[in-house]
Amino acid sequence: MALSIQHLTLPIEDPLLKFLLELIIILCIPLFLNKIKVPHILGLLIAGAVVGPNGFHLxxxxxxxxxxxxxxxxxxxxxxxxxxxxxxxxxxxxxxxxxxxxxxxxxxxxxxxxxxxxxxxxxxxxxxxxxxxxxxxxxxxxxxxxxxxxxxxxxxxxxxxxxxxxxxxxxxxxxxxxxxxxxxxxxxxxxxxxxxxxxxxxxxxxxxxxxxxxxxxxxxxxxxxxxxxxxxxxxxxxxxxxxxxxxxxxxxxxxxxxxxxxxxxxxxxxxxxxxxxxxxxxxxxxxxxxxxxxxxxxxxxxxxxxxxxxxxxxxxxxxxxxxxxxxxxxxxxxxxxxxxxxxxxxxxxxxxxxxxxxxxxxxxxxxxxxxxxxxxxxxxxxxxxxxxxxxxxxxxxxxxxxxxxxxxENTVSGKSEEKENILLAINHQSTVENIVNLGLLVKTHSNKDRLYGLNIIAEGLNESSAKNAEMLLGSAVRLAAAADTILKPITRHDNDVVSGISNVVKEQNVTDLIIGLERKKGFSASFVYNLHKGYLKNRHINVLVYHAAQPIATVKDYTVLIPAHAEKEAGFFHSLLRIWNISRNSGAKMNFYASREITEILKSIKSKVNIEASFMEIASWDEAEMAAEKVGEDTGLILMMANRGMDTYSEKMQNVPDMLNKSFSGNNYILIYPFSTVQDTEVERRAVSNHQDFAEIGNMISAVFRA
Structure with a gap:
């Protein structure tokens, strides 16, 4: 259909031509000005003057x-x-x-x-x-x-x-x-x-x-x-x-x-x-x-x-x-x-x-x-x-x-550049969005392509399992892409889920494993068994167990419970970085409950990498549980846990899954199990020998955030 003479009169009245001209300006001005290093804001202002009533009146x-x-x-x-x-x-x-x-x-x-x-x-x-x-x-x-x-x-x-x-x-x-x-x-x-x-x-x-x-x-x-x-x-x-x-x-x-x-x-x-x-x-x-x-x-x-x-x-x-x-x-x-x-x-x-x-x-x-x-x-x-x-x-x-x-340059020249490969265990449709959103929050800002989504197909299952895996991983990829982050999907056939995840952890040099709990089920006996006998056997990674009762962005604040002597664990500062990232990326306030020694460390880091936080000193795990009981609506719970054989481990930690099932099914909570093996970095050598320079560690974590 040919344009009528009305379309060619000035100023342009036809809505199609008007919008097309404006879009061409928005498209071409930045492309041209970027080559001569002129801010496109200036170009758009001048373009408006040229085509406007005081210019050519287009x-x-x-x-x-x-x-x-x-x-x-x-x-x-x-x-x-x-x-x-x-x-x-x-x-x-x-x-x-x-x-x-x-x-x-x-x-x-x-x-x-x-x-x-x-x-x-x-x-x-x-x-x-x-x-x-x-x-x-x-x-x-x-x-x-x-x-x-x-x-x-x-x-x-x-x-x-x-x-x-x-x-x-x-x-x-x-x-x-x-x-x-x-x-x-x-x-x-x-x-x-x-x-x-x-x-x-x-x-x-x-x-x-x-x-x-x-x-x-x-x-x-x-x-x-x-x-x-x-x-x-x-x-x-x-x-x-x-x-x-x-x-x-x-x-x-x-x-x-x-x-x-x-x-x-x-x-x-x-x-x-x-x-x-x-x-x-x-x-x-x-x-x-x-x-x-x-x-x-x-x-x-x-x-x-x-x-x-x-x-x-x-x-x-x-x-x-x-x-x-x-x-x-x-x-x-x-x-x-x-x-x-x-x-x-x-x-x-x-x-x-x-x-x-x-x-x-x-x-x-x-x-x-x-x-x-x-x-x-x-x-x-x-x-x-x-x-x-x-x-x-x-x-x-x-x-x-x-x-x-x-x-x-400060980050690159330092010795503390954080390497992270975050693996999301994706098994259920109901947990996909929650796990991906947590992965986006705990990662550092510069990490755009170190997020992995994994679905294990147990041997002997039919073709529908493969289609389901494709659907789940496709959903995860789209959710991450919407946040301008690349999530790499991995489908693996293995004897069982636990061994499959452990093998991928080794193959991809994973630093953090995030496992989601279904909202209504919480901790089942089989999950607790797989956690302690399977996932936590990977002692060189952080394991995060996540239960989401509401969208993570709607959580106002978190009660963070850190057991005594946690600073002695090799993965303590790596785990702390995840907590800091959650606060910085979501804006939620962190209310820390920890020993005097750990509180001093937290305050030192906060002075260099600021988040909204409060600090309460506690002397025992019983006091930590009392603090958890005060958690209300729209408040999340983060517990730093430990596996058997670690300095931080307490027998009372065995009761945590039952406590969460009974009292916190309506809240978001995250259990973080720091890694316990010695890694060849300056931070972890100091952590194991218990001779940390806490100001230096604060600088290191600060450098990670600047990356």
Missing amino acids: LSRDSSIVVTGTTGLLYIMFLAGLEINMGDFKKNKWKSITFSLYTFAAPFVLGFVGGYYILGFSLLTSVLFASLFSSHTLIVYPMVSSLGITRNLAVNLTVGGTMITDVLSLVVLAVVVGMSQGEVGPSFWARLSVSMVVFALIVLLLFPIIGRWFFKNVSDKISQYIFVLVMIYMAALLAELAGIEAIIGAFFAGLALNKLIPHSSSLMNRVEFIGNAIFIPFFLISVGMLIDFAAFIKSWETLGVAMIMLVASIGGKYAAAIATQKTFRLTADEGKLIFGMSAASAAATLASVMVGYNIILSENELGEPVRLLNEHVLNGSILLILISCTISSFISMASAQRIARAEK
Whole structure:
């Protein structure tokens, strides 16, 4: 069917042609700019300007562009909140507050001086004008995140400070708008304060409860993703009702769902993929469409306003970054990264400018409207967005790449690079998803292809067993792939399951074996026999026995029981790394119960590799069992166990399976059996000889996380 003449008119109205053109831009711009090492963010902004109303007018900035662009803006803020490590954030909250005060005050002062004393704006307009530069948009966050340094202190400070400084600048906007309309009074302040508190309580307290219930009861992957979008828009709407900008609502939604969407999960991969592929590029194109280069040729006043805006914004952010670097003794690259990430003005700045531009204070003698912010500020803000995003992209990527490279070099040069081959014993359809999700959580970040799924077909079974094995392993492969991880399926014919697993353990140099318990069966007599007489005979590997009563992402916290003298076992630190990974990848809090000696070790490691954790000293296994009895709903249980002949072994450990069957069938629990044979590494030689240098071990585990 031929295109009608309507399809060829400009701007393009046909939805097929519009969407096709936008997709071509999103596809081609990064491919071209990657070759010349120019950030694709800049390319998408320029492409938006070229095809937009102020360029060749191929596309109009209509409602379809605005809707998808708005989603992209909310997505950026949501991802920033979602990827914050709450343990790191709480640890560094005062540093984040300090940075936010620097990065709010420095541009504000410069902007007020420029507006009031140089441009001659009124006091009210000057305050709003100054607030434009105090906020910033984490437009480069997706690129920084892709380098794997989101837990770097500089990134953590910047992301945490963004929430505070954007809220402050938007509160200034709300106050100025109220004053311009004569609405400021005790009732105004009371209404604004109460509405903001109510909004924060609803999102941060109620959203996690709703999310936990939903993820517990709905396993459909598409529904889970749609639920996430609903939560983003719901929080954004609540923020607007509270009198603040929608982007703050999206950020709070990310904080609220932070622990329910593990960083290594398939849902997290889905959220990031769709956002970075569709919504965020559409936002960048929509911002680019606002750029009008002709405005600077027509009016020198516009150019002068733009120059003052650039000096106030870029200069202020640079001063704040340097002050933060000096205050907390960060490296030069970390200081540059803070400047780069905070230099971009887009979201809150554009929102404030549009609000100020749309407020008409009066009319002049020519009958023209006198606006709170005039058209020169509007056009200057567009140039500010373009230049600040350009500077932000180049400086952020250059410094982030150097930081990432330095961290990798530290890991490679150390002697502690963790080698892991994780084997998942997949025998039952009901346990496949649970085992794969646990495997994704316990693995280190850099491990993308050392996950194995094994199904044993006992000799003499019919052809249907082979088809069932293929189905189970295929399901496991797809689940891992959804989280951007390669799972290698292994089907093996053997005399029995136990011997088959043991043979694969040797052939694949397995370091960790994960075995799943069926939810309703728990520990059966035959499983306990196979565990002690079979699986634990592989003394050179960690064995994890996992029972899942609910999705692992919905577990709030874990009670971790570690027996006395566990630090003497060769596999203690390897097992501890698995526990640390669960916390870091899921955000769940770990409540450790251990002896004084072990508690000191745990605190030493936490000081280097931070997780959200508490530490309680216990003196006996009886006290450990008493702690386990306090486990409630949505709390998991992790027990570090021991086999006979190990220093940690206690006769009372024989009663653990019965205790779990009777009292913990409704909870998630993990039994970890550390390996006990001496391995040829520095950590394990020290562990066996009981002469560990615990600070060095903390550095080693820290290096593993940076890998």
